[in-house]
Amino acid sequence: MASDGPPPPKGNSDNSPAQPTTAQFVEVQESAEFGELRRTYRSFAFPLTVAFIAWYLLYVLLSNYAGGFMGTKLFGNINVAFVFGLGQFLTTFLIAWFYSKFASRRLDPQGAAIKSRMEADL
Numbered sequence: 347m348a349s350d351g352p353p354p355p356k357g358n359s360d361n362s363p364a365q366p367t368t369a370q371f372v373e374v375q376e377s378a379e380f381g382e383l384r385r386t387y388r389s390f391a392f393p394l395t396v397a398f399i400a401w402y403l404l405y406v407l408l409s410n411y412a413g414g415f416m417g418t419k420l421f422g423n424i425n426v427a428f429v430f431g432l433g434q435f436l437t438t439f440l441i442a443w444f445y446s447k448f449a450s451r452r453l454d455p456q457g458a459a460i461k462s463r464m465e466a467d468l
């Protein structure tokens with residue numbers, strides 16, 4: 347399929363910025379600074395993930411095996427299952443908001459420092 351645009355320029359006129367080599371990426375990955383970034387991320391993400399999965403499984407198990415409890419009316423036509431279901435959505439949004447705040451405060455500065463150091467080495 348032919349295009350109507352001009353052909354690419356001849357010669358080596360690549361204006362893209364220099365890219366780090368694989369060895370430079372491996373060096374950064376093995377650095378203490380990158381290890382600290384990973385530890386910071388994992389110390390946030392893993393416990394929150396486990397807590398949310400436990401909360402979700404509790405909801406599923408209660409829905410399957412505690413129908414009487416989940417069907418308990420709290421007010422009007424609102425029962426425990428409905429409140430727990432809405433709680434799942436609320437928890438999801440709260441975790442996303444909390445992660446956004448955590449990342450901008452703790453992860454982004456560490457990542458920016460690693461990136462600027464890597465770009466300086468080019």
